[in-house]
Amino acid sequence: MKVLHSVHPQDFKTYQTGLIRERFLIDKQVQPNQVNCTYTHYDRMIVGFANPVDTELELPNYPNLRAGYFLERREIGIINVAGDGVVIADGQSFEVKKLDCLYLGKGIKSVKFASKNADAPAVFYMLSSPAHAPKPTTLLTHADAVKVTLGSASTANHRTINKYIHLEGIQSCQLVMGLTILHDGSIWNTMPSHVHDRRMEAYFYFDVPQGQKIFHYMGEGNETRHITMDNYDAVVSPPWSIHSGSGTASYSFIWGMAGENLDYTDMDPIAITDLR
């Protein structure tokens, strides 16, 4: 499993594009009939992908975990971003359609992934953080996720936030997870931007139209940098970093966090006029 180590904000100021990409970008991980995971040292969050096309896949037990099985001391949130899929947790099958979320808690020994149709396979995006206690297995459909609409067309940031795993939603130990859909013609996410020193965050961009790109902004508010990202790329955001993006077209992304609390609204905003 690939490992990403933590970066100090003072060091980040000297980074150029190549090093920023090496330290934070998680790309080319959605591969047919593969499960691919990256271990980050940001709150020990694991960022994973499963793309079962014509075969069932199993979540492996990586040696990095020194565990009997992947979820022995972890929890996981799984969101499907493509064709209809199935997740089998300790023998129990869950239909996970596009934009549905399945939460599996500490103690689930076996997790398998399958697609309903090999011509339109599922793509499962996963975030897993350490967990101290078992929480109930929960499937939440996109329709039932709590929705908050923010921004406006005139500032090109009209978007709907869908909250799945959070204080008032699916219960977890420390995982918070959901997704944001940009309305047609809007291209800015998380603007005005913010940081939250209490937890890291990971973004996974999807439904980025062919031939388009995301410009993802990072760094302290007074010292920002960007990398460009493609469909199905993920990026980790240290607790000191903003995490905002602008696309050359509308798109969607999954956000997820782990750290001190489960309160989605725990953010320290940065005024647009203060960004450098």
Ligand SMILES: O=C(O)C(=O)C[C@H](O)C(=O)CO
């Ligand atoms: O569009 C947004 O704004 C977001 O989706 C913000 C993220 O959810 C976030 O950064 C939560 O801390």
Ligand SMILES: [Zn+2]
């Ligand atoms: Zn955030």
